[in-house]
Amino acid sequence: MTVYADGWSRLDSEVGYIAGYWLDGFPVAATPEEQLHSARGPENRVSPIYDYNDGGVGAIQWLNVTHNVAATLVSDGGWKTGGIFHLWVSTGVGTIPYEVPLLYPIKIDAGDHSGWIKRQEDAILAAEAVLGLSRLSE
Numbered sequence: 001m002t003v004y005a006d007g008w009s010r011l012d013s014e015v016g017y018i019a020g021y022w023l024d025g026f027p028v029a030a031t032p033e034e035q036l037h038s039a040r041g042p043e044n045r046v047s048p049i050y051d052y053n054d055g056g057v058g059a060i061q062w063l064n065v066t067h068n069v070a071a072t073l074v075s076d077g078g079w080k081t082g083g084i085f086h087l088w089v090s091t092g093v094g095t096i097p098y099e100v101p102l103l104y105p106i107k108i109d110a111g112d113h114s115g116w117i118k119r120q121e122d123a124i125l126a127a128e129a130v131l132g133l134s135r136l137s138e
Contacts, residue, residue, distance in 0.1 A: 007066030013058020082110030
């Protein structure tokens, strides 16, 4: 876990999505097709964050326990198909998250079975810059 100033901590990809931030604020599935294909959780909510197929790359989450805010960085594809990283911010449990653009797009090239790791590291640094995070320890 990486710790930052002002109450922020980074949870790496082995930690699953925290539904209160990334699911609970989104609307309930409105159609039977949405319920079948996109709905998640006990209330059948539809979150675009959960719909990304990151090909095993795994999401990175930042939590600020003193301010009840969070951010997540997730790719919409893995090394087999290629993808681009997306940064989402939640202003609190149960609120609708919003996507924040990185300063420049960071992509995973299709077929690059080892280069995605460096691209994820680049995306983490870019997300930290956008979020204004300052590392204290790793």
